[in-house]
Amino acid sequence: MTALSPHLRQATPVVAARGEGVHLFDLDGRRFLDFTAGIGVTSTGHCHPKVVAAAQEQVGSLIHGQYTTVMHEPLRRLVDKLGEVLPTGLDSLFFTNSGSEAVEAALRLARQATGRPNVIVCHGGFHGRTVAAASMTTSGTRFRSGFSPLMSGVVVTPFPAAYRYGWDEETATRFALTELDYTLQTISSPADTAAIIVEPVLGEGGYVPANRTFMEGLRERADRHGFLLILDEVQTGVGRTGRFWGHDHFGVTPDILVTAKGLASGFPLSGIAASGELMAKAWPGSQGGTYGANAVACAAACATLDVVRDEKLVENAESMGERLRRGLKAVADRTPGIGDVRGLGLMLATEFVTEDGSPDPETAARVQRAAVDEGLLLLLCGAWNQVVRMIPALVIDETAVDEGLRAWASAVETGTSAAAGR
Secondary structure: OOOOOOOOOOOOOOOEEEEEOOOOEEOOEEEEEOHHHHOOOOOOOEOHHHHHHHHHHHHOOOOOOOOOOOHHHHHHHHHHHHHOOOOOOEEEEEEEEEEEHHHHHHHHHHHHHOOOEEOOOOOOOOOOOHHHHHHOOOOOOHHHHOOOOOOOEEEEEEOOOOEEEEEEEEHHHHHHHHHHHHHHHHOOOOOHEEEEOOOOOOOOOOOOOOHHHHHHHHHHHHHHHOEEEEOOOOOOOOOOOOOOEEEEEHHOOEEEEEHHHHHOOOOOOEEEOOHHHOOOOOOOOOOOOOOOOOOHHHHHHHHHHHHHHHHOOOHHHHHHHHHHHHHHHHHHHHOOOOOEEEEEEOOEEEEOOOOOOOOOOHHHHHHHHHHHHEEEEEEEEOOOOOEEOOOOOOOHHHHHHHHHHHHHHHHHHHHHHHOOOO
């Protein structure tokens, strides 16, 4: 018999039969509140009627028009719609399928445009699983171990993860920027540095937000030294953080923006945006791919952007995220094993720690499993998988938030009680 790889283990025992909004239903019809959203992909919820209709209509006319062979209308529409939400000046787009591919496209463009070999990454960042993207990933060894040698030219600098360091945010930020300057002086000179790439909120690294001072510091150094600022908005984009782009919280504009995940509500689509001047510096033939900008995915993305605008999902992510955060903090305040609650918008996480403040992945896993029993689907992240994250669809309402919080409180009580009994 053939079977899936044994390493493709599901985070929950649920066999999904169908999805609707913020819910998944198993083969027996049991309903689960889905706070995973396909790892942040189903931004408009499962099977939003407008996205379904757009995809169905497109399937009946053109499924795939390979975009370096022919042009198709869904791609043209998508370019126009993204022009309405992209930062001013980022007016040139290249599309591919996955976040990893888009990250590698951004890296390739940065190296070709600057003629410099090195890229600086932030400690704790996740940028993908392909060789170059994994080489730039430092959120956990599981993403980069066992297939060395990795890509050369990657230099790691600190991220202002205040909770991990045990500092206040100001101290952590000052340390991170000072160490970046030291890195540029000792490891990768500005003349060798093509770009720095960073997530506005660390994803797999534990849902740790950046801050305005840090991001402004990156922008200033990029401008001063002539390298590029790449923002990996694969998980933080399309309204997830309560702003359309995660970097909108911090008042900076990247040279290259990377997007994927929530862009097409579950259809594979990713891309990079840059200025026309910068994009023109890519070498001829360096951008392409068989499935990039698939017509059905583009149609779904157009519908997604319409739904995000028309249903005010960015604003909803902000308000529902604040409601969810308050509930998570209330649970944390009465739970000694919770060390931190953090995130932006509907990208929130709870970190579990032992009595001495060390990461506690065992309790996090117990709580995550207990949540399934309560009808709530969650995922883990963080270097030790000690963090439970919540990324519900942007269509979530007060009723579903409150239902999720009740399930969460019960799961935390179950999981931490078991920890206390060890």
